[in-house]
Amino acid sequence: MTAHAALRAATRDAHDQLDSHFSGYDLADPGDYGRFLTAHAAAFLPIEEALDRAGAARLVADWPTHRRRDALVADLADLGLTVPAPVAAPAYANDDALLGGLYVLEGSRLGGAVLKRAVGDTLPHRFLSAPQESGRWRRFIATLDQFLYSGASLSRAGDAAKATFACFEQAVTVPRP
Template sequence: MSLRNALRAGTSDCHADVDALFGRFDLGREADYRAFLSAHARAVPAVEIALENSGIERLIPDWHERRRRDLLVDDLAALNAPLPPSLAAPDMPDDAALLGAVYVLEGSKLGGAMLAKAVGDGLPAAYLSPFGPKGGMKAFMDMLDASGADETAAVEAARAIFALFHKAAAMELEMAAS
């Protein structure tokens, strides 16, 4: 099985769970959209920084074009929303873990492009509409399959990143409900 297929199969339950949780935010409403972005801000910067501290540029030379934390911070600032405290990113001890983590972040870009259509008029949506390198997703998927990385370790790391997003969304939804 290719690494991309192993990641897809090994995280499908996490993916569905996180999608359902984030689906509870109404992106057309400013308050919900702010909470949605805040949830992402609890996870994305921490994961991106952990990836960089672990040397992701060695595996993905165009990493700087793929990062989105600055776009996220800018969108929150445009909404006069403070940057929430980050959750701790899981350890990424090897290349397989790095690739599993990037798999989740890259996949969230695809989902973001779909979600950008639901963002209310006049609300900033740069984070959900990143350009990134042309052909970046295909290049990443091809690189995944050619990597020879340990499937089990990559899936475990991806599941940990999904769990981080789940925790961040649950926190924001709980705060909105109180």
């Protein structure tokens, strides 16, 4: 089983649960879309920062181009919203954990491209429209396979990916104005 397949299997339930929460938002409605982005920001921003601190650039050569913080903050500002209080991000204490966290954020980029189609035409969508140049996901999957080759490393990555999904789960279930 490839590292990608193992991580997908390990996080399937967490991913499905999170999708069920986020699917309740009408992304064409400015209020719902604002709440959707606010919930994302509460988790995404501290997670991306934690990945930076843990050394994402060591494992993903073009990591700076993967960051979406500025796009998300700009979309919130365009909607007249402020950056919400952050949830606590995982520590990503080793490279296996770091790759587990990156797996969730990189996968969310792919999901964002799909969700963007539901966003109202007049609403900002930089975060969901973040560039995904050809081959980026395949290169990332190759990185997973290069580093996550043992059962122990896959387990650590899976635990970190589930902890990352849990941050988003916490952010989406906390009531916000």
